Amino acid sequence: MAKRRRKKQQVVAPPSEPPMRPGIIGLSRTVPASIPKPPYAESGDPGPSISSLVRSPAELDAMRRAGAIAAEVLIHAGKFVEPGITTDKIDEIVHNESIRRGGYPSPLNYRGFRKSVCTSVNEVICHGIPDNRPLLDGDIINIDVTVYFDGVHGDNSCTFLVGDVDEHSKMLVAETYVAMMEGIRTVRNGSKVHDIGRAIERHARKHNLGVVREFIGHGVGTEFHSDLQIPHYYDPRAKTEITTGMTFTVEPMLTLGDPSLYLWDDHWTALTADGRRSAQFEHTLVCTDDGFELLTVAENGDTAAELYAPKSDAVS
Ligand code: MF3
Ligand code: CO
Ligand code: CO
Numbered sequence: 001m002a003k004r005r006r007k008k009q010q011v012v013a014p015p016s017e018p019p020m021r022p023g024i025i026g027l028s029r030t031v032p033a034s035i036p037k038p039p040y041a042e043s044g045d046p047g048p049s050i051s052s053l054v055r056s057p058a059e060l061d062a063m064r065r066a067g068a069i070a071a072e073v074l075i076h077a078g079k080f081v082e083p084g085i086t087t088d089k090i091d092e093i094v095h096n097e098s099i100r101r102g103g104y105p106s107p108l109n110y111r112g113f114r115k116s117v118c119t120s121v122n123e124v125i126c127h128g129i130p131d132n133r134p135l136l137d138g139d140i141i142n143i144d145v146t147v148y149f150d151g152v153h154g155d156n157s158c159t160f161l162v163g164d165v166d167e168h169s170k171m172l173v174a175e176t177y178v179a180m181m182e183g184i185r186t187v188r189n190g191s192k193v194h195d196i197g198r199a200i201e202r203h204a205r206k207h208n209l210g211v212v213r214e215f216i217g218h219g220v221g222t223e224f225h226s227d228l229q230i231p232h233y234y235d236p237r238a239k240t241e242i243t244t245g246m247t248f249t250v251e252p253m254l255t256l257g258d259p260s261l262y263l264w265d266d267h268w269t270a271l272t273a274d275g276r277r278s279a280q281f282e283h284t285l286v287c288t289d290d291g292f293e294l295l296t297v298a299e300n301g302d303t304a305a306e307l308y309a310p311k312s313d314a315v316s
Pocket of ligand 2: 249
């Protein structure tokens, strides 16, 4: 009789403790009249997407500036991540830092979002609304910063470790960053949208991580979210060819357990249904003739993820 190979032992992370609960959300912050605002800032309604998928050279230059500001604001916010700081304080820091650099914090009043940044802790997948909850030792938090500057948006996020974090969570955060980069590295003139999701999903599977399907990367430029859709899983229907000058985000959300989700009554906060943790990274990039250029990079070349993400020790 053939020897049966023992099934690989699966180490399953437990649900995150304590479970996340809705907190108290403070007032929306105000933006000085001198800061140029996106069209939805007053009404909350961005309207239908009408922008081209491809940027003009002038728009691309503006996106390098907006992207650098978004990266620098995210890096700055990362310096304050420690046990005891509330997500509302992070909102204040991101809000003021965006304005100090002449930018508008894009989330503010986008489709009615009340705050200037998204802060997603532990089993919150994305779109967490900053509130009065202080960060706890052992938490993980995604801070998603988007800045509108010179008529265009730069959108980026990083998951930070708070104090002493368990090994499952560190692995999740490290491999989510690697997965994003694997997806991004498929991009060049003539590549397909589904190449990105295929690479991300392959990496996630290697590490037994779930891939969230309900939220996807998007075209970004003169509009915060434009028509191009970038699934983070392999969708054979996503045959759209990526061509030089297209600008979009790659922003995978990976989970320690099942990636199914539910929303809180605030209609924004998305959480894993099984209560296990989720991590996310995001860059805005442009497709070039022979590859890609990251746009959400600080003027000195830094990115939040390179500075703060734990390093993956697995060879990918
Ligand atoms: N920054 C998020 C993204 O990556 C979108 C946030 S929408 C908001 O697409 F309204 F919640 F800010
Ligand atoms: Co985005
Ligand atoms: Co974002």
